[in-house]
Amino acid sequence: MDYLYFLYLELLHKWNLPDYIAMVTFPIIPFCFVAAALIVVVIFLVLAERKILAFFTQRKGPNRVGPWGLFQTIADAIKLLCKENITPEGTDKFLFTLAPLLAFIPVLVVWGIIPFCNEFDIISFSINSLLFVVIAAIPILGILLAGYASNNKYSLIGSVRSVAQAISYELPLIFVLLSIVVLASSMNLKQIVLAQSSIYPFCGYFVFPAFLGFVVFFACGIAELNRCPFDLPEAESELVSGYNTEYSGMKFAFFFLAEYAMMFIMCAFIATLFLGGFLSPLGFYVGEKLIPNEFLANLSVYFEQAFWVFVKTFFLIFCMIWVRATLPRLKSHQLTAFAWKVLLPLSLLNLLIVCLIKAVL
Amino acid sequence: MKNLKYLISLIIGHLTVFKHIFKKPVTLEYPEKKIELNDKFRGEHAFDVEKCTACGTCQRVCPSFGTIEIEKEKDENGKFYPKNYSIDLNKCIFCGNCVQYCPFGAIKMTQNYELADEKKSTLKLEINTLKRNYFDNIIDK
Numbered sequence: 412m413d414y415l416y417f418l419y420l421e422l423l424h425k426w427n428l429p430d431y432i433a434m435v436t437f438p439i440i441p442f443c444f445v446a447a448a449l450i451v452v453v454i455f456l457v458l459a460e461r462k463i464l465a466f467f468t469q470r471k472g473p474n475r476v477g478p479w480g481l482f483q484t485i486a487d488a489i490k491l492l493c494k495e496n497i498t499p500e501g502t503d504k505f506l507f508t509l510a511p512l513l514a515f516i517p518v519l520v521v522w523g524i525i526p527f528c529n530e531f532d533i534i535s536f537s538i539n540s541l542l543f544v545v546i547a548a549i550p551i552l553g554i555l556l557a558g559y560a561s562n563n564k565y566s567l568i569g570s571v572r573s574v575a576q577a578i579s580y581e582l583p584l585i586f587v588l589l590s591i592v593v594l595a596s597s598m599n600l601k602q603i604v605l606a607q608s609s610i611y612p613f614c615g616y617f618v619f620p621a622f623l624g625f626v627v628f629f630a631c632g633i634a635e636l637n638r639c640p641f642d643l644p645e646a647e648s649e650l651v652s653g654y655n656t657e658y659s660g661m662k663f664a665f666f667f668l669a670e671y672a673m674m675f676i677m678c679a680f681i682a683t684l685f686l687g688g689f690l691s692p693l694g695f696y697v698g699e700k701l702i703p704n705e706f707l708a709n710l711s712v713y714f715e716q717a718f719w720v721f722v723k724t725f726f727l728i729f730c731m732i733w734v735r736a737t738l739p740r741l742k743s744h745q746l747t748a749f750a751w752k753v754l755l756p757l758s759l760l761n762l763l764i765v766c767l768i769k770a771v772l
Numbered sequence: 773m774k775n776l777k778y779l780i781s782l783i784i785g786h787l788t789v790f791k792h793i794f795k796k797p798v799t800l801e802y803p804e805k806k807i808e809l810n811d812k813f814r815g816e817h818a819f820d821v822e823k824c825t826a827c828g829t830c831q832r833v834c835p836s837f838g839t840i841e842i843e844k845e846k847d848e849n850g851k852f853y854p855k856n857y858s859i860d861l862n863k864c865i866f867c868g869n870c871v872q873y874c875p876f877g878a879i880k881m882t883q884n885y886e887l888a889d890e891k892k893s894t895l896k897l898e899i900n901t902l903k904r905n906y907f908d909n910i911i912d913k
Binding site: 465466467468469470471474733734736737738 | 782785786789790792793795796797798799801
């Protein structure tokens with residue numbers, strides 16, 4: 412980040428602008444990048460999900476809007492923007508408006524924690540992996556408020572289920588995170604990524620010593636995102652569509668955006684913890700070897716690192732869609748029983764194994 | 773032990789679903805692409821006036837009462853022929869009985885299944901429509 416700041420400062424000096432403008436504007440730039448990337452990623456993530464789900468079930472998926480159905484989500488987004496914002500009678504108007512914002516804004520914040528390359532981790536301090544767990548739980552509050560403020564029994568049941576689920580699944584998640592912290596001896600995500608580098612390509616990834624933890628974390632991640640097979644909060648066949656039944660237009664779009672953005676971020680977080688984040692699985696960076704110009708080569712490494720984060724993240728998203736295409740929804744009591752009786756002991760066992768490995772090595 | 777069984781079937785299930793990615797999708801983009809029909813497909817009717825003797829068998833075997841209406845008349849040789857013949861598609865159930873029981877093979881069924889229309893009256897196929905269907909779909913093929 413210091414190197415990029417230096418470059419930015421030089422650029423402003425060329426235009427005869429004072430230093431304090433650089434100080435104020437520099438932190439904003441990455442957030443603009445990140446917010447723009449968020450929208451683009453979500454738009455194509457929704458399309459990707461529908462397409463891949465279609466392939467899993469031998470269908471074609473969206474194929475009408477644009478070539479290969481590429482503009483389907485954009486058309487959907489325009490439709491949502493044009494729709495009327497309905498506030499039903501008997502709702503708590505303030506909380507009804509606040510809930511989608513509470514669900515969406517933490518997602519934007521969490522997005523900044525993920526280290527996309529060596530220099531590009533915006534919210535970087537010594538315990539930022541803990542911050543992820545804390546902030547990623549705030550959308551649950553938004554969901555609870557949405558269900559409470561809607562004045563609709565389906566919404567309320569959906570949101571209460573969501574909270575019960577979150578309480579059950581947060582615990583094994585944090586225990587697995589603890590095992591990663593033990594392995595990396597750091598709580599900073601960039602340090603965790605760098606701790607996974609080794610002489611041989613991809614051999615140092617934490618998915619090998621903590622494979623059990625990886626599986627547990629993946630299951631808990633799916634539950635955190637309220638996705639199939641843990642999609643009780645928005646079970647269509649029982650609860651219409653759960654906590655967002657009464658929402659329409661932009662407010663619904665916020666919930667939708669938050670859900671898919673959170674899915675991407677959760678997968679990026681798993682990729683960072685277990686699959687080596689921005690490290691190249693080839694063991695070297697292609698740009699570093701091919702490009703003769705040293706400055707351009709260094710710059711290309713950053714983009715390559717971001718590319719690897721995206722590849723790993725999309726691999727995990729593919730797995731999530733795969734799980735969604737395969738498994739049916741759990742019952743309510745199975746859901747909590749699975750968390751407390753299976754995942755929690757497994758995460759503790761994983762912690763034990765990891766501690767033993769750390770002690771031996 | 774029971775849990776292990778669940779785990780194994782979980783993995784098998786995932787692999788089975790994964791195989792579907794490589795299969796051809798069964799979706800058909802309908803107005804552009806159409807499904808391939810069997811030769812015996814029972815669609816819109818076609819009618820050959822020259823073979824018909826207006827015997828009324830089709831009317832009798834029709835399970836949906838009042839679908840087929842025949843108005844018969846004698847020509848100069850003393851033979852019966854249908855002056856008017858109509859099939860009401862509002863009532864027809866496309867069972868194919870009339871085709872099967874016709875002693876002279878005068879009624880045939882074409883492969884035309886796109887019969888939706890704005891008016892009910894156009895769904896009553898008059899003799900001219902049926903004749904045209906015969907020339908267009910049976911003889912041309």
